[in-house]
Amino acid sequence: MSELAERRRPGRPRKERGAASARSAILRAAADEFAERGYEAASLRAVARRAGVDSALVHHYFDGKADLFAATLEVPLRPDRVLDVVLAGPRDRVGESLVRYILERLDDEKSARRMVVVLRTVLGSGPGTRMVREFLQREVLSKLASLSDAPDASLRGELAAAQLVGIMMTRYALQVEPIASTPAEDLARRVGPVLQWHLFGDPDAPVS
Incomplete structure (x- = not known):
């Protein structure tokens, strides 16, 4: 040559x-x-x-x-950046915006598959579990908790995060119907207020 x-x-x-x-x-x-x-x-x-x-x-x-x-980890969604985007919107719609933003981006098949791998790492054991949990604690839970100046701010953040992880597990990993096929907008409308209550609601108020 x-x-x-x-x-x-x-x-x-x-x-x-x-x-x-x-x-x-x-x-x-x-x-x-x-x-x-x-x-x-x-x-x-x-x-x-x-x-x-x-x-x-x-x-x-x-x-x-x-x-x-x-x-x-090849995470398809940066949770710390998700919060930055969502928190730029109206405070009274944080829960709904958070659910909608996450689900709309994970409804891509490739992103969903990768997120399932990450979720299984979190639920497993070993060094992968430890580092993912520490990442979530520092970059996600602490930011969620900072939204409230209530004495139980950390618990509020963890409950909101647990709700989000539960939705992602049932929709993408377990593919439980009808959650797996329900439009993201419908899930955001239903689940968003639950997250909103965890973050900002009064736990001592009577349930209507």
Whole structure:
């Protein structure tokens, strides 16, 4: 093969191949770091050392630890970012907006399959369970809890999260009918007020 033909051989540019290789190395290192140390104790600096790259390169590819963790698990939905979007809307529709946003994005078949894998990791045992739970605690539950200044804010956040996980399990993992085939908008209208009550309702008020 001539030198000119060699230069013209199809394929990704060398710079692109190098970038993909560096990103892959970071993801492999992150998977090991999270598995060994858990989400809370892992750091981007430690991931960079394990991958043999500068920590600035990790920040170049990933916005932060939550972003890197989500990429490591190939999560189809970033729960921390979901909350940022939902909380930008009306406070009195947080529950409904949260259910609608999540279900509309998970109703894609590929996203649903991947989310089932993540949910099964959470419900299983071992390092995968630990790191997912720590991620949810820090990036999701704490933000939900911060919506209320009530003394039971943490319990409110955990109950709301439990409701969401339950819907995702029955709809995507167990595929229980008619929940599995009910339009996302209908589920948001029915389940949203329950989340709203968990987050902001008065538990001492009589049930009407």
